[in-house]
Amino acid sequence: PSLPTLCNHLSPPSHPSLSPSPPLPPESKPMSAFHFLRALSQINKSTPKSSLLLRSRRIRQAAYVSMACRAGRSRLWSRALLRRLQRRSRLRYLISQRTRAGIAPKRLKVVRPRSGEPSRAEALRRLVPGGPGMDYCSLLDETAHYIQCLSSQVQLMQKVVGSISCETPQP
Amino acid sequence: MLNMLMHRPVSGTNTSMATSDRNLLDRLKWHQPQQGSYFTLSNRCYANDSYLLASCIDQENRPTTICSSYGKDKEEESKQQLNNRYTMLGSSPLQKESTTSASKKRKADAFHSGKVGCTGDGTVLVVKPEVENQQSNSNDKKKETSGENSKENSKALAPMQDYIHVRARRGQATDRHSLAERVRREKISERMKFLQDLVPGCNKITGKASMLDEIINYVQSLQKQVEFLSMKLASANSTLEYNIDEFFSKEMDPVSSTTCPPAGMPCEPVALSYLPFNNSEQAVARGGLDMALDHPELALRRTMSAPAAVPEAFMDSCYTVTTVNGSSVTWDTNMRSCYDMMKEPIGSFTEKTKWLHH
DSSP states (O other), X not given: OOOHHHHHHHOGGGOTTTOSOOOOOTTHHHHHHHHHHHHHHHHHHHSOSSOHHHXXXXXXXXXXXXXXXXXXXXXXXXXXXXXXXXXXXXXXXXXXXXXXXXXXXXXXXXXXXXXXXXXXXXXXHHHSTTGGGSOHHHHHHHHHHHHHHHHHHHHHHHHHHHHHHHHOXXX | OOOOOOXXXXXXXXGGGOOOHHHHHHHEEEOXXXXXXXXXXEOTTSOTTOOEEEEEEOXXXXXXXXXXXXXXXXXXXXXXXXXXXXXXXXXXXXXXXXXXXXXXXXXXXXXXXXXXXXXXXXXXXXXOOOOGGGHHHHHHHXXXXXXHHHHHHHHHTTTOOOEEEEEOOTTSOOSHHHHHHHHHHHHHHHHXXXXXXXXXXXXXXXXXXXXXXXXXXXXXXXXXXXXXXXHHXXXXXXXXXXXXXXXXXXXXXXXXXXXXTTTSXXXXXXXXXXXXXXXXXXXXXXXXXXXXXXXXXXXXXXXXXXXXXXXXXXXXXXXXXXXXXXXXXHHHHHHHHHHHHXXXXXXXXXXXXXXXXX
């Protein structure tokens, strides 16, 4: 039913007027928290209260999107994440022509697994978004950044949950 | 035995170093003179302030040092470290020091004659101490070879700025593939170290496979945590509007007190960023996420529906926190009204959470 929440959320990097996306300001941490919370309230308003699963999925997507937007377009994993989510939402909703024209999808060349790297690297590739296209060196690099962003996002969400659970007064 | 000393500031900004191996191979020039072989590979990704010092010591006390330092202030430090390595080896540091300075001078001369642009702010230092008895005569030969090499290299790589000099040990493979492989392994181990610092509980683990396992587990746990938290938020969403303001007041307080206070100016963009509730141009100018697009909808909601106090309270709280730091009177009253509005959803929420917990 709701086109606006996620699609709007996904649109900014692909806006033709905004590209190339401006570098993130130093105060981007509260800003991304702000974006995430706005997306939350949007989801809350738009999706029906009954379907818990749908809402949790949307919230998860919003969390990932705000994380990727904070990381910026220079990171491989954030680009891959945004592209994946956008493709998914493209299938699900109708997106305006402008948005579709905005991103020129960059092809990730698929590197065959090296003989020298450990076998567990494949598992890591599957976990990190955009991992299959990276070589091992940049995979480790992106993993480090991804872990940082993910943990800060988890902290943010924990804070929100904590503020909700402890501030809820008993009626 | 290969002993590596890596002194590089590990930071998130230094990630442009991640060039692919093919790229590296293309930039790798190799020469094989009679005395030894110098390899110059240029990597412009090393920033000027970062430097790399790696010393390889084999078992027969024959030190071979790869050292390239950028920035004149780092030079003394690296020399000091070289001396430390030598004293650890038990050989006389003074002699090595002389070799160091001599070869440095040679290198500098060579670069001057070769018109390399990197002499401006970075000095490149190559040390190649030989076996002690043939030191004097080998120095002369080396002088020639290094001069030749750097000339050729400078001809080939004139636009390049920064250099890494890699010197193969005796007995090590010197073709370009194995050299590139060695550089790649260095990078990987460096990143592994960084990841080790990042992942909790990874410090005690030795071995790359188990470390990778740990990293994978950590990433998985983080992703699961995001999933779980989003479930929790989905179940608790009905009270969210109530909490957003409060959360923001909490969030903004440390920000405005830690980062902003001396100037006072940086507060304003933060405060302005909340304006898009009223002003859609601001959102477009800031490149914000989706404010411009769903702003009309919000406005509609505000005018039509009963809980109109929510966005206003939100705005007011933001303004009081960011602009007037001390006064929270209006904020309190707004929170009261907000709380009154949200009473029924809270009730339903607690029921839901009870259902969830059981």
